[in-house]
Amino acid sequence: KAGVTQTPRYLIKTRGQQVTLSCSPISGHRSVSWYQQTPGQGLQFLFEYFSETQRNKGNFPGRFSGRQFSNSRSEMNVSTLELGDSALYLCASSFSGGGSYGYTFGSGTRLTVV
């Protein structure tokens, strides 16, 4: 079956702009989590969506937001971009929150803020 699809793969944005990233989970998976990966901070949890509801949010400013659609596809949005937002953004798909079946990650979106 198809894996987790993240689009776009690469993005270059200017400070102050906003950006929207997309994640299509594995068919049948209802949970989508987002992580930010930077060289300095490593992998950090952003938020998790399950059945169109945000169940959990990490320690990130309100500029970071997301949503999930009825088909489980998820988007995350970052407004008023800062240089420090440059990172690899990873989406993880799971059946119910990473239980017996674990998590499957997409290839990520590399965001560069200039």
Added chain:
Amino acid sequence: AQSVAQPEDQVNVAEGNPLTVKCTYSVSGNPYLFWYVQYPNRGLQFLLKYITGDNLVKGSYGFEAEFNKSQTSFHLKKPSALVSDSALYFCAVRAYSGAGSYQLTFGKGTKLSVIP
């Protein structure tokens, strides 16, 4: 709060030799533990997980991990390293965050270099 420690930033091993990448964890309750591998400019690729059962878990590409509850460790091992195993390895623990949600907490990662 949960945490994961990978004490070695880098591990170098000769091709054909056994390799070990270390991981220790701290979490309330029974741990769900994972190992992922990341190649340059790629996402995380699942290697193996421990949920319950045998302490020795076998995973993809010949990797295995040993769960040790008393030492709160989950070290990744492979009997014979390949050059193609060179990558960044992450250990993670799944922890309950409330409201029916779980999240992964990752270690900082260990860069494995296999020398021909």
